[in-house]
Amino acid sequence: MSSISLPIPPPRRPAPPYFFLSYARSDDDPYVEQFFKELSGEVRVRAGVSSSETVGFLDRNLEMGTIWSKELVDALAMCTTFIGLCSPRYVVSEPCGQEWHLFAQRCEHFAQQSGRRSTALVPALWLPPRNMPEAVQRVQYDQERFSEAYRRDGLRQLMRLARYHDEYLEAISVLAQHIVDNAEVDRLPPLPPTERIEFASAPSAFHAETADETAPAPPKPDDVHFIIAAPNRHEARAVRGDVSYYGEQSLDWMPYAPTHTMSLAGYARDVAAKRGLTAGASAIPLNPAAAESPDSGARIVVLLVDAWTSQLDAYRQAVERHEDRRRAAAALVPRNTEDAETEHHWRLLSDGLRSVFLDRIATRDALAYRQDIISHRAFDEDLQIVLETARNRVFATSRALPSTPYGTGTNRPILEGP
CATH class of the missing domain: 3.40.50 (Rossmann fold)
Known part of the structure; x- marks a missing residue:
């Protein structure tokens, strides 16, 4: 009896991550790890995928000044939602600004091709900074969907204080549903390899105003x-x-x-x-x-x-x-x-x-x-x-300048809903 040789199926290519979590390195990393794990778990439940499937990307190795890994570049080019954990460190970080810029370019390309605005770029409040970069303020994302405690204190505080446990779970739920909707309802196409640029040459979305020496930014406090x-x-x-x-x-x-x-x-x-x-x-x-x-x-x-x-x-x-x-x-x-x-x-x-x-x-x-x-x-x-x-x-x-908490005063960033 002769044996039948069956073709060996090609290896299964990993699916694009549902979300890319961008954060400032050394920005309370244990809390960031916990948040990433819990958000991934909620995304799996809502997307109906197995507990062993990777649904998010979090870079744990990048330090200031090091080379971006191929895994990070691929995840940024293929993920369907970008979550930026906004904090005082995040909005002054050049690598975070570069990550934001490259994903924003994907969203802009999608809008030009489809005539529709993408909701895949999400500014999440980790530790609300006093001043948001203009690139973040331009993003139209409905922060009113979250609790007042989230808008005032951010996710980090919700995680640390037991009295905000319900608000934290609610924030996880809102973000996870948004991520799944982006992946299944209005998916952002991946960026072809031929259109990807080197990270080293990417400008920071948070510092673009200082790049042109002939036209310096107006003074800021x-x-x-x-x-x-x-x-x-x-x-x-x-x-x-x-x-x-x-x-x-x-x-x-x-x-x-x-x-x-x-x-x-x-x-x-x-x-x-x-x-x-x-x-x-x-x-x-x-x-x-x-x-x-x-x-x-x-x-x-x-x-x-x-x-x-x-x-x-x-x-x-x-x-x-x-x-x-x-x-x-x-x-x-x-x-x-x-x-x-x-x-x-x-x-x-x-x-x-x-x-x-x-x-x-x-x-x-x-x-x-x-x-x-x-x-x-x-x-x-x-x-x-x-x-x-x-x-x-x-x-x-000298007398210290008064600080204005995020969400109060006249400098509050306006992140409107669609």
Whole structure:
């Protein structure tokens, strides 16, 4: 009796995730994990899928400045709902802003092709920030479907306090039903591989207003503002051979590449967020006749300086003008020991900067001037010290600005229903 050879079926391709959970790393991660698990469970029940099926995506490995995994990129391109856990750290995080931007592009493409607005982009209140980015305010999502406690305090507080248990379960239920409806009723098409772009080149939806140096954003009452004194790639070629640390704009400067590939401006904003501060960033103005720079509304200003600016007349003069105004609380100078060219010329570069910051150095104030910051982790630690010290000085010398809780006052974001 001859045996019959049956064709081997191709391996089953995993279904696109029902939802992508975007959150700020180190933002109460255990609570985020719990929320993700409970939301996934409710989605499974409402979608009628087995308990073993993966319905959501949560990236647990991405740290500030690291490369996005293929799994994250695929999930972002294929998921049917994007949940952004809005918090003070989230809305100043460059990676979170990039995730938001890329998914928003999918929604915009869908609207152009179908003539219908997608409801797949969902801002969920985790810890309501004082100021929502314009990109979030533009999203039309009906927050009135949730309880007053959710709108006032956010999901994190509902999880932590037993008296809000019912409101928390209700919020989970509303979000899960919305996710299932998006997947089964009005599904957002996946983004074809040919249309996907590299995350490294994606702008942050939360910081787009600071990307154009020729048209700076209007002043905002930020807690901290970072001024970047660094050339772009073209300008850097005038004084050095290796320009891999620079981009098309000054704000693209990545002094700790290739170990750490986030721009220093974005990394500084994330470090500030860990201290509970909102933050902005702009390039130092080169034109002597330029109007006041966008940091004028900030309570704390920090100057981040590329040592090579000491060899570029336009940038050196811009830093000197900035010093004359004594605007910055501190000046920080990164030094990447893996950058062989900078290491070779460090004595020349360092002496050039010291002549610019002579008065600041003479004060012997450890806050005022910090150089030789040799790694991104050392930068994190130094910047946290600078920010905490500067904030304490602000509190000691002036009356703190009144804070406006989210959901009250005139600055409340309007997230309307369809």
